[in-house]
Amino acid sequence: MDFIDSQWWRRRQRVVQTNLRIKDTDSIDPERLAAQVKELYGSALVFNVGGIYAWYPTDVPYHHRNEYLPAGRDLLAEVIAACHARGIKFIGRFDFSKAEDRAYQSHPEWFAYTASSRPMPVGAERPGEWSILYSTCINSGYWNEEMAFPALKEALSRYDIDAVFLNAPFPTNCHCEICADKYLKAYGNPLPQDDSQFEPSWRSLRMEWNISAMKAAINEAKPDTP
Numbered sequence: 001m002d003f004i005d006s007q008w009w010r011r012r013q014r015v016v017q018t019n020l021r022i023k024d025t026d027s028i029d030p031e032r033l034a035a036q037v038k039e040l041y042g043s044a045l046v047f048n049v050g051g052i053y054a055w056y057p058t059d060v061p062y063h064h065r066n067e068y069l070p071a072g073r074d075l076l077a078e079v080i081a082a083c084h085a086r087g088i089k090f091i092g093r094f095d096f097s098k099a100e101d102r103a104y105q106s107h108p109e110w111f112a113y114t115a116s117s118r119p120m121p122v123g124a125e126r127p128g129e130w131s132i133l134y135s136t137c138i139n140s141g142y143w144n145e146e147m148a149f150p151a152l153k154e155a156l157s158r159y160d161i162d163a164v165f166l167n168a169p170f171p172t173n174c175h176c177e178i179c180a181d182k183y184l185k186a187y188g189n190p191l192p193q194d195d196s197q198f199e200p201s202w203r204s205l206r207m208e209w210n211i212s213a214m215k216a217a218i219n220e221a222k223p224d225t226p
Helices: 022-027 032-041 076-086 101-104 149-156 177-186 202-221
Strands: 015-017 044-051 088-093 096-098 133-135 163-166
Touching: 015 149, 032 076, 044 076, 044 149, 076 088, 076 163, 088 149, 096 101, 101 133, 133 149, 163 202
Parallel strands: 015 044, 044 088, 088 163
Antiparallel strands: 096 133
């Protein structure tokens, strides 16, 4: 592989991103999807892989497997193969900003909390048969070595993923014990009860810690993955 091809992401791309509900999963035709991307002159496809839902048969604990995956098939592998057959790069989408209720019940320390120590449910009043999701804490083990890193390494070792897209990589304002400890160490002051009183750099500092750690985990599984 020459330098030009190995640095494909440095060239201008037309990237197509799907916006799919998990209930749409069994309606996805990988060949048709890849053909549509090609018709749009797309050079890369962003497609769900992991995080809130795993779009493949994961073995990572609390990496919630999409229950609508077709039985007896590996949909993710089929989509990747259909893309690569047409010269389309496959960008794996991961989102660790939330997790479903079962994870919350077993690992409350993974989640973000208000100043009054309440978790942050997402979509609790949404109609339909959906899992209740909770916002996770970017400083917790969920975003790091206990869930996110194993999930990234598993997917990258199993599938020919060309690049990683981290959706919602920004932190939620959180008042958990981990955040309180890190804030005190970073600024020498207790974590304020009022979110508006956080140090201006607190948000970007947490992102920097997490993205750097994720990049290291990604490169450990598949070096030089953009």
